[in-house]
Amino acid sequence: MNSESKPWDTLLQDTSCAIGLGLFDGVHVGHQEILKKVIDASSKLKVASRIFSFQNHPLSVLGNADTHPPRFLVSPYRRRGLIEEYGIEEVLLPEFTLEWSQTPAEVFAKEVIAETLKAKHVVIGFNYCFGRKAEGRATDMRRFGEEYGFTVEVVPAFQVDGLDVSSTRIRKAVKDANIEAAFHLLGRPHELTGLVIQGEGRGTILGYPTANLSPELEPLVPNGVYAVQVHIPGSPEIHRGMFFVGPRKTFGESDIHRSVEVHVIDFHGDLYGKKIRIGFLGRIRKAIKFRDADELVEQLGRDRENCEPFFIKYSHLRKGER
DSSP states (O other): OOTTOOTTGGGOOSSOEEEEESOOTTOOHHHHHHHHHHHHHHHHHTOEEEEEOOSSOTHHHHOBTTBOOOOOSSOHHHHHHHHHHTTOSEEEOOOOOHHHHTOOHHHIIIIIIIIISOEEEEEEETTOOBSGGGOBOHHHHHHHHHHHTOEEEEEOOOEETTEEOOHHHHHHHHHTTOHHHHHHHHTSOOEEEEEEEOOOOHHHHHTOOOEEEEESSOOOSOSEEEEEEEEOTTOSSEEEEEEEEEOOGGGTOOTTOOEEEEEETTOOSOOTTOEEEEEEEEEEEOOOOOSSHHHHHHHHHHHHHHHHHHHHHTGGGGGTOO
C-alpha cells in the first residue's frame, strides 16, 4: 500500500460520532436495529451519527472465477437513501479496492475508525469482520476500542419467526418468489428501481399500457406476474401496479430475453425518462405462452383481479406507514 496516500484520506471527519459498520445490503430489520442503536448512542453522547460501508461488495475485488459476489438487494444509491430515512446523518460509501483489502485489522480500527472517522462509539453486528483477510472479529474490535478510545456495541442476530435475518436468506426468498417472507425479513417490500424507456406500445393496444423499465439491478425475482406498488417521482401517491418480468413468449421472444414492465393501474400520464421504484407485494403467476393476443388479454383481466387481495392486504403502505 502506498504510505503517502491511503484510501481513507478523503474520508477525514471534523466531528466525533457514533458509527455503525457493515455492508447493510437491503437495510433489513436486523440492520435497522444497528441503525437505531447508532442513533441512540449519538443522542446520548451528543455526537454525529454515521454509517460506514462500501458501495461495492468486497468479493467484486477479491473473488475469482469460482467465487462471485452476491447480487445486491438494492443499489448503493437506494441503500444510502434507506439508511438516511432512518435518521442517520451521514452515510460513507467508499469503493472497496485492493488497497482496502490489504489493510490490517488494527490499522483499520486505529487509522480509519478512531482517527479518520472520529468514532466514540461503534455498533457492529455479531458476525462483522474487518481488515486484511477478514481477520478482525467483534472481540478484536472491542480490544482495539479500549486501546484507541471508542466503545463497542455488538448487536446479536435478529430473528423473525425463529429464524436469523440475513441478506442471504432474503435473496433466497426473493429468488424462490416467496415475496411475503422477504417482506417480513426486510420490514418492507422487496424493491426494484428502473428508468422508464420507450417500448413497442403493445400493452396500450391490448388495453394494458405498460412502462418498460431499464432496471438499475437485474431483477432477482423469477419470471412472472406480480402485484406491486409503484413510487413515481413527483407523485404524492403510492400507486398500484401489475408487474411482469420474463420473455414475452406470446410474441415470439426467446427464453433468454427478460422484458421488465409495469402496468400502473391508477396513474395517467407520461412516465418516459422517469426513474420509478417498484415494491413487490405478491406473485400472481408464472410467465406462460398464450395462443394469441385475445387469450393473453383474458388472462390479464384475471391477473388484475388476483392482484386485488394484495392491494387490500397492504393498503396501509400506500398511506406512508412503515
